[in-house]
Amino acid sequence: MGLCWGSLSHHDRKPSTTEHSVTPATSSNYSKNIGxxxxxxxxxxxxxxxxxxxxxxxxxxxxxxxxxxPNLRVFSFAELKSATKNFKSDTVxxxxxxxxxxxxxxxxxTLAPSKFGIGMMVAIKKLNHESVQGFQxxxxxxxxxxxxxxxxxxxxxxxxxxxxxxxxxxxxxxxGSLENHLFRRxxxxxxxSWDRRLQIAIGAARGLAFLHTSEKKVIYRDFKASNILLDxxxxxxxxxxxxxxxxxxxxxxxxxxxxxxxxxYAAPEYVATGHLYVKSDVYGFGVVLLEMLTGLRALDxxxxxxxxxxxxxxxxxxxxxxxxxxxxxxxxxGQYSPKAALQAAQLTLKCLEPEPRSRPSMxxxxxxxxxxxxxxxxxKPSKTMSNPCPARRPAQHYIHNxxxxxxxx
Numbered sequence: 001m002g003l004c005w006g007s008l009s010h011h012d013r014k015p016s017t018t019e020h021s022v023t024p025a026t027s028s029n030y031s032k033n034i035g036x037x038x039x040x041x042x043x044x045x046x047x048x049x050x051x052x053x054x055x056x057x058x059x060x061x062x063x064x065x066x067x068x069x070p071n072l073r074v075f076s077f078a079e080l081k082s083a084t085k086n087f088k089s090d091t092v093x094x095x096x097x098x099x100x101x102x103x104x105x106x107x108x109x110t111l112a113p114s115k116f117g118i119g120m121m122v123a124i125k126k127l128n129h130e131s132v133q134g135f136q137x138x139x140x141x142x143x144x145x146x147x148x149x150x151x152x153x154x155x156x157x158x159x160x161x162x163x164x165x166x167x168x169x170x171x172x173x174x175x176g177s178l179e180n181h182l183f184r185r186x187x188x189x190x191x192x193s194w195d196r197r198l199q200i201a202i203g204a205a206r207g208l209a210f211l212h213t214s215e216k217k218v219i220y221r222d223f224k225a226s227n228i229l230l231d232x233x234x235x236x237x238x239x240x241x242x243x244x245x246x247x248x249x250x251x252x253x254x255x256x257x258x259x260x261x262x263x264x265y266a267a268p269e270y271v272a273t274g275h276l277y278v279k280s281d282v283y284g285f286g287v288v289l290l291e292m293l294t295g296l297r298a299l300d301x302x303x304x305x306x307x308x309x310x311x312x313x314x315x316x317x318x319x320x321x322x323x324x325x326x327x328x329x330x331x332x333x334g335q336y337s338p339k340a341a342l343q344a345a346q347l348t349l350k351c352l353e354p355e356p357r358s359r360p361s362m363x364x365x366x367x368x369x370x371x372x373x374x375x376x377x378x379x380k381p382s383k384t385m386s387n388p389c390p391a392r393r394p395a396q397h398y399i400h401n402x403x404x405x406x407x408x409x
Contacts, residue, residue, distance in 0.1 A: 064150030064210040072146045073111050073158030077165045080104065080124055083113035087126065098137055098242065099128035103172065111157060111169075122157060123173070127166040137242030138166045144218065144241040152207030154229055154239040173237065175230035178204075178288075182225055183297055191331035195373075196234055197292045198344075202369045203236030204228050208285060209362035212278050217247030219255075219276055223284035224265045224298070225291055247278050254356075264298035264309065268354055279356040285365065286351025290314055293344060295329030311352060318345040340375045343368070 083104030084091050093101045101123055106113055108120040127134045138159075145156035160167040175181070178200060181192050192200070204223075211218040221243040229239045248255050254275040261270070267283035270276050287298050290310055296303075298310050307313045317323040321338050324345050347368045353359045360368070 061149060062151060064148070064153075066214060067147045067149055070142075070146035071149075072142070072156060073169070075111075075158050075160040075167070075169060077160055077162040077167070079113045080126075080160055080167055080169070083122070084124055085116055093123060097128075098134060099126045101125045104169075106157075106169075121172040123170045125168045125170070129164060134166060138168065140244055141168055141241050144244050148211070148214075148218070150207060150210045151235070152203045152210070152237055154237040170239070173229035173239075174232040175234060177226050178228040178230060178236070178292075179225035181230070182291060182295060191329075192292075194332045194335035194340075197332070198369065198373045199234060200228065200230065200236040201289060201292060202366065202373060204238060204288070205285065205362055205366045205369055207236070207238040208281055209366050211244075212247075212281065212362050216249070217278050219245045219247050219278055220281050220284075221245055221276065222261045222265070223281055223288065224262050225288050228288070245276065253277065264311075267356070269356055277356040279359045279361070282351050282359040282362060282365065283353075283356075285362070286348050286359075287311060289344070289348045289351065290318075293329065293341070293348065294327050295331060315349065315352065318349045337375060340372050343372050343375070347372070 081087065083106055084102040087100075087102055091102045091104065093103050095101065104113070104122050104124045105116050105119050106122055111122075127138060138161075141156060142159050145153065149155075154173065155171040156168060157171060158169045160169075180186075181189060208220060208223065211220055220238065220241070222240065223238075227238060227240045229237050231237065243260055245255065245257065254277045256274050257276050259266070259271060259274050261284075263271070265284045265287045267277070267280035270280050287310070291298060294310065294314060296310050296314075299308065300310075301308050314327050317327045321342050324341060325338070328341060347360075347365065350358075350360050351365065
């Protein structure tokens with residue numbers, strides 16, 4: 001089954017034949033466009049089935065599926081106030097451009113709000129009323145995650161639209177984001193091992209491959225470490241579909257959009273022309289893979305001159321075993337075979353090809369990563385050696401610098 005929305009509003013640029021704007025005047029307007037009710041009744045469940053809540057649909061469809069009817073619960077604002085103790089400050093999990101994210105508690109079967117600490121923990125994203133892109137991002141999340149089900153996409157459980165209040169309710173991801181594990185120096189968090197990083201990379205790649213191979217291809221558009229969330233077992237799930245977009249149709253190779261995303265991860269053709277290809281996501285994946293190999297952020301103005309852009313600095317070191325050793329994250333030393341590391345680096349190079357058509361598909365990326373994971377070569381002991389690439393610093397807790405093209409935290 002393909003993606004068959006009649007209309008998807010995307011806070012973007014020039015209108016095209018593949019998208020139409022939706023006026024957020026009333027909930028009835030919205031209902032007509034996305035095909036399910038967005039009223040504020042807490043009892044209405046918008047085709048929501050109690051039997052299909054946390055007993056994940058993903059378990060029955062390991063390769064994912066596109067739902068014919070959105071499987072979302074419609075929450076009232078009062079219910080979400082109750083679930084979060086009136087959005088109390090000590091329930092805040094984080095904050096971004098969209099607004100704050102709160103932890104809340106709901107019944108595992110019905111998703112009705114429950115007493116704090118009883119039932120199932122969820123993450124509730126609440127729109128900041130001053131957010132410029134808020135409604136469009138909220139709508140994009142509902143449009144896509146309401147219909148897309150895959151083990152490597154974060155689950156959207158429900159939403160609330162009541163007056164000016166816009167909220168989204170997600171499954172809670174116990175281990176936070178990949179970004180936190182790679183770059184935050186927290187003594188209570190152990191560095192990610194080589195095997196764990198491969199596991200995460202494969203999961204995220206499977207999620208992107210699912211989006212790209214659906215009948216109407218979905219371009220994620222903002223792939224980065226902070227948008228990869230980890231569950232208790234370090235299974236990776238792609239989150240934040242606020243910038244997602246339907247791919248080209250009618251034989252076109254790309255769609256033209258207003259440039260949005262995060263500088264350092266965005267593909268060069270997109271930054272230069274606004275032309276967005278399905279394989280623009282592959283470039284972003286390559287950047288994240290490079291971050292996982294090196295333990296360094298894609299962009300960091302606190303690094304020495306010449307090293308601030310990770311792709312520009314590290315690419316020359318990815319083609320040989322000797323040079324690669326000098327940029328690998330020291331926290332993984334002794335955990336991988338040089339052959340496996342070189343194959344991962346060569347895959348990264350392919351993903352970072354300047355021309356979209358030269359990059360592999362995400363399906364091919366998944367296959368390559370699975371082959372690397374299956375390699376059980378013995379790690380070689382480290383040796384003192386000269387550094388063919390410019391000296392690097394160990395990864396530190398740097399603030400992530402955002403580009404002007406990134407409109408969101």
